[in-house]
Amino acid sequence: MKSHSIKDLEIIANDIREDIIKMLVEAGSGHSAGPLGLADIFTALYFDILKHNPEKPDWSERDILLLSNGHCVPVRYATMARAGYFERKELMTLRKLGSRLQGHPERQRLPGMENTSGPLGCGLSQAAGMSLAMRMDKISHRWIYVVMGDGEQDEGNIWEAAMLCSKYKLNNIIAITDRNNIQIDGPTESVMPLEDLHAKWEAFGWHVIEVNGNDIEAFIDATAMARAIVEKPVMIIAHTIPGKGVEYMEYDYRWHGMPPGNMDVPGDPPKAEQAKIALKELRTLGGKIKSEAHD
């Protein structure tokens, strides 16, 4: 699916952000900051990087994308709809009874959803299992991408998986950490310091690449570099802005687990205005923060 220019991809990412806001407002609950911050990465994955076919979600040659931090699934739903997995109007069923778009993703419900997640720290283990199964079947041409949160790296399970991937040199795994520095209770470095995250992953035997996760072109380049590394699994630490594109949400951990329009947040627009302002900013700024929007 590599027929898009970077400019096109940036427009798509902004459309996805708008869909995320609309979905969350309609659902009345859900996470805002992470999905907005991940819109560029998911656009790059579905519209440029992944080998996949929305018409045949279980195509046996497809690359696999696992979402480990399941609470960020609105961005995946919105991106899958744009990519043609289902109609966009279904996005408005998010979190509602009978919907395929559960509050946290379920593999059994939606074709193309590769894993069930929400409880944190399990995506990398599943990737390892898939990679080992591929190796047993002598399949070496399929890539497994795992999007992980940074806060979820408090979970011990992740480091168990990190050791296993390294031990077996599972080089078709490309993990992506959404390094947005926030989690529910506050900044990651005050809840449970993760730094030096780069050095930690290296110490666990991984090749580490750092990139601006809101720069689509740079992110695509980083995944190309990652695929060229054969001796180790690769961790891309993608620095993103939580709440990207909505000024009052950006960098603010209070918007981790809340949709616009639910409650007044001190210093932010009143709840009745939150959704309107968010959509207006996204339309005028094209998904860029103010400082970027002028170039």
Next chain:
Amino acid sequence: MIDYRLLDIDGILTSEPIRKGFGRGLLAAGKMNPNVVAACADLTDSTQIGLFKKEFPDRYVEIGVAEQNLVTVGSGMAAMGKIPFVSSYAAFSPGRNWEQIRTTICLNNVPVKIVGSHAGVSVGPDGATHQMLEDIALMRVLPNMVVIAPADSVEAEKATVAMASDNRPNYLRLAREATPIFTTPETPFEIGKAYVYHEGTDVTIISTGTMTFQSLLAAKELKKHHISAEVIHMPTIKPFDGETVLASIKKTGAVVTVEEAQIVGGLGGAVAEFLGENHPVPMTRIGMKDRFGESGEMNQLFEFFGLTSKQIVMSSIYIKDKKK
């Protein structure tokens, strides 16, 4: 459906750890189906997964002491079409990794086979930390999960082979110490079925795992007291074979359950739930009663916790007298 050789339990029986049957069954399943794979958390020999590892090194993964990773890697393998058998001690798997089993195996509904060895107080000297008693309860509450506790090594072998062609998540409960082999290769086994091993009319004894042998000894003893006991062996605790249980209870009108596990949530819990809704009768449960085990030799512990044929006899007499 009775194999009368089962009743010849007075002779000298060969004993073998139930887990040995799993080891042979997995090897056989591996030979039959190339998609059968295995992983273990640093307990290859004691869980008997080593036989498979030796024969199929490329289909075996050593996870290290990391039970959360063990089952979640299994989930990933199953998503790619494999049938992973993942083994550790029951105290650690499913003891430590219940949420990963719930989310990545049961909610995903993938055919991962969780093999918990060293379950029950029969683990012996290792003590309470290693005597897993809550595993039946933990696994039984999970939607999609099948729970199996074989009676001896011969049945464990059959159960393992059957699990390899079952497309659901399964839990297999195994014991450590050598216990008598009293079933034969011809004894029927099917996932989801309970079996009447001894027919009777006065009281029904329902047992699982290592306790079925004790229950058969009890039935023999009860005959001397002119009590006709029916023994139902229930190797599959979930799904629950209500038909077999109901047919027996309607005949006898009283029930004793026997297990080497917590009766709360265990086999006793399952039978009580079923009969409470369908056909309440006087009932008593033998098993662990809301307490932990402790160090000792297997037979000492069975005696200490009342997991013996003697206790089953006493409970059967007691419950028969409760009938109106």
